[in-house]
Amino acid sequence: MPSLATYIALPGTTAEAFNHWHEVLGGELQILTYGDMPMPGMPFEPDPNSVAHAVLKTPGGELAGGDAEPGGDYAVRDTAYSLLYTADDPDEAREIIRKFVDAGGAAGMPFELAPWGDWYGQVFDRFGVMWSLSVPASEDWRERAEVAGA
Structure with a gap:
């Protein structure tokens, strides 16, 4: 079934932000770092502790995000x-x-x-x-x- 979620890129604070939003809103949180899933051939060398993908599922919908690419001005x-x-x-x-x-x-x-x-x-x-x-x-x-x- 198709779905739509908001995606937000943060300047290296994604894990902290998503954990905070989880505390405030509840729901189910999943955080995946680049170290959790090495991806050869990336156009940049990600910090293994950076968030590649986070999803917070609440009763009202989903919020997804990740850390901004290095050098990105967010x-x-x-x-x-x-x-x-x-x-x-x-x-x-x-x-x-x-x-x-x-x-x-x-x-x-x-x-x-x-x-x-x-x-x-x-x-x-x-x-x-x-x-x-x-x-x-x-x-x-x-x-x-x-x-x-x-």
């Missing part, structure tokens, strides 16, 4: 590296944001009811990746937000 902390995570409820999304911030990330856009009616906010993790958090609004959550003054 800028992070830009919305070019942004991921959208849709949570089941606002409390779950707030908890994800808290975990990212507590681990060295920075809040971006406040998580609140957006003009289009859903909950939405942004946080940058400690690797510079922007995570957009979204929760489809329900009448119950809207009523609780109005009572709380959100």
